[in-house]
Amino acid sequence: QVQLVESGGGLVQAGGSLRLSCAASGRTITLYDMGWFRQAPGKEREFVAASRWRGGSTYYADSVKGRFTMSRENAKNTVYLQKNRLKPEDTAVYYCGANRDDDYRSWGRYDYWGQGTQVTVSS
Numbered sequence: 001q002v003q004l005v006e007s008g009g010g011l012v013q014a015g016g017s018l019r020l021s022c023a024a025s026g027r028t029i030t031l032y033d034m035g036w037f038r039q040a041p042g043k044e045r046e047f048v049a050a051s052r053w054r055g056g057s058t059y060y061a062d063s064v065k066g067r068f069t070m071s072r073e074n075a076k077n078t079v080y081l082q083k084n085r086l087k088p089e090d091t092a093v094y095y096c097g098a099n100r101d102d103d104y105r106s107w108g109r110y111d112y113w114g115q116g117t118q119v120t121v122s123s
Contacts (some may be wrong), residue, residue: 001026001058002029002098002112003024003026003112004097004113006021006095006115007117009094010119012110012119012120012121014123015085016121017082017084017085018083020036020094020119021078022036022078022080023078024098027076028074028077029074029098030053030104031100032098033098034053034070034098035096035097035099035104035105035107035110036050036081036097037094037107038119039095042117043092044052045046046107047059047107048064050071050099051072063089064083067084070081072077082108090121092119093117093118095113095116097114
């Protein structure tokens, strides 16, 4: 079992920055793909970013590419999502997930989820 706890959400003005953290416990994340997803009211959960355990590559949704950066600190069993140049459309609950499946873009393939953290971007 992997327990995930997200933190760092909040209210920020458009153009501002936030850093989300996802702390894992129970098992090491070194053998898991780690992903960030978000869900806005009335919408499906959507892929934001993922860090692959094999090879160390990181992938982003087109909507956040160039603005968000995902990083992984295995020594702390934690992943981060640095969000810059935030837009009102980035407003959502952000979830961290752990995955052993190759399909890192599909939220249904993830084995473990955190409780989510709310990010609200005002215009």
